[in-house]
Amino acid sequence: MTVSAAGLPTAESAEQLRRAIDRLVGRVRHWTPNRWARTVPDGTMTRAARVHLLAQRLADAAAAAEGEPARRVPRLENDLALPDQVRVLAADLLAVVEPRSAMLASMLTEVRATAAALD
Secondary structure (H helix, E strand, O other): OOEOOOOOEOOHHHHHHHHHHHHHHHHHOOOOHHHHHOEOOOOOOEHHHHHHHHHHHHHHHHHHHHOOOOOOOOOOOOHHHHHHHHHHHHHHHHHHOOOOOHHHHHHHHHHHHHHHHOO
8 A cells, every 4th residue: 555644545545456356356256166165274264255254344334435334245145246246345435435545445455365365
């Protein structure tokens, strides 16, 4: 993340988040159901559950930015839809948050942590 001299995120945060989402989606969009069902290395949940958690956090951030109550992101039966959910929810967040928002910087960290957890 690029930070200004005052310690605030710069306008690059929005673009960095877009790129991180694109990389994550590009990495997982071709996964089979078996790959989605594998547990993450720390053994706490499946890969699908970890990506769904990211989707929920994106939705929560967008709701907070709009001053709305949190909305539950449905856990669809088909894990192959998860990349689309993440992409749409990230776009929703980017549409309502200022490009220099600390929230975007926080979500960028979350996206990177999710990607690392899938290794």
